[in-house]
Amino acid sequence: MTNQIITTDVAIIGAGTAGLAAYRAAIANGKRALLIEGGPYGTTCARVGCMPSKLLIAAAEAAHEARHTAAFGVHIDGEIRIDGREVMDRVKRERDRFVGFVVKSVDGIPAEHKLAGFARFVDNTTLQVGFDGGEQTLVQATRVVIASGSSPAIPEPFKVFGDRLVVNDDVFNWDTLPHSVAVFGPGVIGLELGQALSRLGVKVRLFGVRGGVGPLTDPQVRDYAKSVFQSEFAFNPDAQIEHMGRNGDKAVITFRVANGESVTETFDYVLAATGRTPNVRGLGLENTGLALDERGVPLFNADTTQCGTSPIFIAGDANNFLPLLHEAADEGKTAGTNAATWPQVNPGLRRATIAVVFSDPQIAMVGKRFADLIPGSFVTGEVSFEDQGRSRVMLRNKGLMHVYADRQTGRLLGAEWIGPRAENIAHLLAWAVQQQLTIAQMLDMPFYHPVVEEGLRTALRDVAAKLTTN
Numbered sequence: 001m002t003n004q005i006i007t008t009d010v011a012i013i014g015a016g017t018a019g020l021a022a023y024r025a026a027i028a029n030g031k032r033a034l035l036i037e038g039g040p041y042g043t044t045c046a047r048v049g050c051m052p053s054k055l056l057i058a059a060a061e062a063a064h065e066a067r068h069t070a071a072f073g074v075h076i077d078g079e080i081r082i083d084g085r086e087v088m089d090r091v092k093r094e095r096d097r098f099v100g101f102v103v104k105s106v107d108g109i110p111a112e113h114k115l116a117g118f119a120r121f122v123d124n125t126t127l128q129v130g131f132d133g134g135e136q137t138l139v140q141a142t143r144v145v146i147a148s149g150s151s152p153a154i155p156e157p158f159k160v161f162g163d164r165l166v167v168n169d170d171v172f173n174w175d176t177l178p179h180s181v182a183v184f185g186p187g188v189i190g191l192e193l194g195q196a197l198s199r200l201g202v203k204v205r206l207f208g209v210r211g212g213v214g215p216l217t218d219p220q221v222r223d224y225a226k227s228v229f230q231s232e233f234a235f236n237p238d239a240q241i242e243h244m245g246r247n248g249d250k251a252v253i254t255f256r257v258a259n260g261e262s263v264t265e266t267f268d269y270v271l272a273a274t275g276r277t278p279n280v281r282g283l284g285l286e287n288t289g290l291a292l293d294e295r296g297v298p299l300f301n302a303d304t305t306q307c308g309t310s311p312i313f314i315a316g317d318a319n320n321f322l323p324l325l326h327e328a329a330d331e332g333k334t335a336g337t338n339a340a341t342w343p344q345v346n347p348g349l350r351r352a353t354i355a356v357v358f359s360d361p362q363i364a365m366v367g368k369r370f371a372d373l374i375p376g377s378f379v380t381g382e383v384s385f386e387d388q389g390r391s392r393v394m395l396r397n398k399g400l401m402h403v404y405a406d407r408q409t410g411r412l413l414g415a416e417w418i419g420p421r422a423e424n425i426a427h428l429l430a431w432a433v434q435q436q437l438t439i440a441q442m443l444d445m446p447f448y449h450p451v452v453e454e455g456l457r458t459a460l461r462d463v464a465a466k467l468t469t470n
């Protein structure tokens with residue numbers, strides 16, 4: 001039953017990072033805006049994403065550091081005790097603090113600009129909003145921003161695990177740490193959470209398909225990363241799963257190991273980290289005139305976020321383009337601005353691409369991926385961090401970096417690597433890509449001694465030498 005009608009200029013579906021940025025941009029451009037949210041306020045990033053995962057990883061790093069002091073001649077005598085309840089208590093306490101900041105900022109938005117309920121398109125600019133079985137509100141807008149985020153994609157066969165099957169959201173609500181977890185999916189989430197749980201004393205086995213390791217596409221870097229993680233915890237990047245089932249309150253998995261033998265192991269939980277799917281299925285997009293791709297996502301312009309020539313814009317994880325926090329914020333701003341100025345639309349800010357996996361060693365990707373480069377058009381510079389001075393000093397000397405430069409112009413195209421302090425070096429490289437610097441210009445920049453960035457310089461010198469000999 002529809003009990004009220006609201007008219008507005010810009011209706012925004014989802015009050016996550018992209019939706020909030022879109023709301024602010026629409027208001028800043030002088031339009032009325034309505035922020036529609038079907039779940040709790042607080043954003044995926046703060047509630048179940050970036051922040052709680054980094055909090056769990058921070059605890060894991062503390063445990064790992066404490067266990068690895070002896071090589072420096074520093075001995076911690078006695079047991080290193082990990083209190084699962086205290087670990088999870090801090091994760092949740094700090095997570096709630098971050099969520100609180102977001103909720104406070106949403107509280108500052110006038111009540112008449114907010115509507116609780118799930119939105120569904122009736123036509124291009126009319127939405128029906130409400131909860132299942134509850135009263136519905138009709139929202140008549142002149143433009144709409146879709147910022148509905150993404151959700152874990154769980155393969156159907158995993159349902160056999162019943163209540164033993166968890167996703168990232170569940171992990172951050174645990175009161176204590178379990179004894180054992182099978183993690184499926186060595187992508188970003190699986191690597192980050194799998195390694196963190198392992199370092200916190202949980203028995204972890206990480207299963208992948210087709211040999212993928214995080215987002216890496218460069219085969220040599222991927223192989224190196226695989227061996228680093230395999231040396232730390234049980235990791236089958238190309239697992240042959242023979243059976244999945246339940247035995248009492250345990251998950252049971254039978255898989256084939258490298259020598260062909262069948263092994264059966266039991267776990268307290270199975271964590272599905274098998275990718276995320278954009279939240280577009282329940283939006284009633286079939287009631288719009290939009291063309292959709294094979295995943296049901298409207299075709300859109302990545303620079304303007306506009307769907308075709310319609311007054312509908314799509315930002316953040318919902319568009320499945322670059323599902324990262326800073327991209328959601330940028331795209332939300334672009335979508336909100338263009339929705340406000342529609343039918344006049346302009347390209348928004350697109351920065352050089354940058355992605356960091358908070359594993360240890362960290363993985364980073366900047367600019368063009370190896371997989372996207374045209375063979376023969378580029379040269380690759382390499383550095384191993386195994387003998388890199390500063391990295392050895394700190395006993396963090398594991399890593400392999402590849403940087404790619406355009407053969408004709410000598411410009412930096414991108415880089416993929418695993419290594420120490422990658423989160424920081426990634427920024428240097430992303431800024432260089434965005435400034436379209438050549439390798440020669442980068443080598444003219446200062447490098448202090450002794451720092452991990454000297455490793456980057458070695459890779460750049462390697463590229464420079466290859467550019468001159470080619």
Ligand SMILES: Cc1cc2nc3c(=O)[nH]c(=O)nc-3n(C[C@H](O)[C@H](O)[C@H](O)COP(=O)(O)OP(=O)(O)OC[C@H]3O[C@@H](n4cnc5c(N)ncnc54)[C@H](O)[C@@H]3O)c2cc1C
Pocket residue numbers: 013014015016017018019036037038039040043044045048049050051053117118119120147148149150168189279282283315316317318322323324325326328
């Ligand atoms: C475990 C994990 C770790 C991550 N770590 C990082 C990291 O370290 N760095 C990084 O850059 N990124 C990270 N990400 C990715 C990052 O969290 C996302 O890219 C970002 O949060 C996407 O923001 P968004 O606004 O698109 O979606 P969200 O914040 O999910 O917002 C979408 C909102 O839409 C609402 N909604 C959905 N459908 C409807 C509807 N029909 N009607 C009304 N409301 C609706 C949802 O309830 C939700 O509140 C991580 C993600 C996960 C899961």
Ligand SMILES: NC(=O)c1ccc[n+]([C@@H]2O[C@H](COP(=O)([O-])OP(=O)(O)OC[C@H]3O[C@@H](n4cnc5c(N)ncnc54)[C@H](O)[C@@H]3O)[C@@H](O)[C@H]2O)c1
Pocket residue numbers: 155184185186187188189190192207208209212213214215273274275276322323324355356357358
């Ligand atoms: N540090 C960060 O920036 C960060 C952290 C977490 C998440 N994220 C974002 O969230 C997105 C989603 O992360 P994700 O890790 O869920 O997805 P992902 O796409 O990165 O990885 C999914 C992995 O699951 C594997 N997989 C798929 N089906 C499988 C199966 N049946 N068995 C075993 N493995 C299977 C895939 O091969 C892949 O390796 C990322 O792409 C990223 O944009 C970012």
